[in-house]
Amino acid sequence: MIFRFIVIALLLSSFAAPLSAGTYVQFRTFWGDIDVELYDEDKPITVRNFLRYVESGRYEGMFFHRCPTNQQTGFTDFVVQGGGFFVTTNGQIDRIETFGSIPNEFGVGRRFSNTYGTIAMAKVAGDTNSASSQFFFNLNDNSFLDAATPDGYFTVFGRIVGANSTNALNAYRGLSIDRGIKNLSGEFSTLPVTYFGTRAATLGDLEYARTSVVNLRITPLTGGDREITWNSLHTNHVYLVQYSTNLPPQWQSLISTNGIGRNGETMRVTDAPGSASQRFYRIRVGF
Numbered sequence: 001m002i003f004r005f006i007v008i009a010l011l012l013s014s015f016a017a018p019l020s021a022g023t024y025v026q027f028r029t030f031w032g033d034i035d036v037e038l039y040d041e042d043k044p045i046t047v048r049n050f051l052r053y054v055e056s057g058r059y060e061g062m063f064f065h066r067c068p069t070n071q072q073t074g075f076t077d078f079v080v081q082g083g084g085f086f087v088t089t090n091g092q093i094d095r096i097e098t099f100g101s102i103p104n105e106f107g108v109g110r111r112f113s114n115t116y117g118t119i120a121m122a123k124v125a126g127d128t129n130s131a132s133s134q135f136f137f138n139l140n141d142n143s144f145l146d147a148a149t150p151d152g153y154f155t156v157f158g159r160i161v162g163a164n165s166t167n168a169l170n171a172y173r174g175l176s177i178d179r180g181i182k183n184l185s186g187e188f189s190t191l192p193v194t195y196f197g198t199r200a201a202t203l204g205d206l207e208y209a210r211t212s213v214v215n216l217r218i219t220p221l222t223g224g225d226r227e228i229t230w231n232s233l234h235t236n237h238v239y240l241v242q243y244s245t246n247l248p249p250q251w252q253s254l255i256s257t258n259g260i261g262r263n264g265e266t267m268r269v270t271d272a273p274g275s276a277s278q279r280f281y282r283i284r285v286g287f
Helices: 044-056 163-170
Strands: 003-012 019-029 032-038 079-082 085-087 093-095 118-121 135-138 156-160 179-182 191-196 210-220 226-231 238-244 252-258 266-271 278-286
Touching: 019 044, 032 044, 032 163, 044 156, 044 210, 156 163, 210 278, 226 278, 238 266, 252 266
Parallel strands: none
Antiparallel strands: 003 278, 019 032, 019 210, 032 156, 079 135, 085 093, 118 135, 118 156, 179 191, 210 226, 226 266, 238 252, 238 278
């Protein structure tokens, strides 16, 4: 059993309302897992829109279809983009059906710049309020995308977390045509693939980005107990709930439980920490 996904939350005994650690998404890619913390409170419409695609299944078979090369150097250092296309069950490439455009939230809540490791919504050139299903990861400091113009205001709605995520994202930097990038013209003129070479790309060479979601919440109960809830990623995965009473964390196991039922079902466990004033919690998911 390999445990890959980590979600961390802090609970202080003085909290009287549920504490949310935010929504975390995992992108399982050829180069490794990219774990992302979404900015639920600051960009609520954008986050809900993104999660709607994940939870509806419209991102099933989705792959990264764009990773532009730098015109001066010839190497990739800008963004890697997905959410536009998927491979059907009969082996055809098709466009992801969108739910329509959403309002731009660049100026809503805290303003987040398009810096390295952030995830933002793609949109139509010249149209501020045109984001729908496509998103991208910033591979560099692209703060020029924050510009106050119709071609700016790219809404950042999350960021990668953890060294493993950084390593996986960095795999999309420094590529070039026929060295991890294929020019198939049109919208696939900078298509990332899993190999170096001049041969034709197959569907098995695409950079698939399989997505899963965890939303961890901690709720104080009577007597100092805490209820830990999260939504199941898939059926029959093992969830290891751990806690630490200090930072840097020294993780101890609380409980291990199997996910039952369908994707998205709420999982629940109770912790009775007694006099502990604070605890850090994390959930590790076995794939």
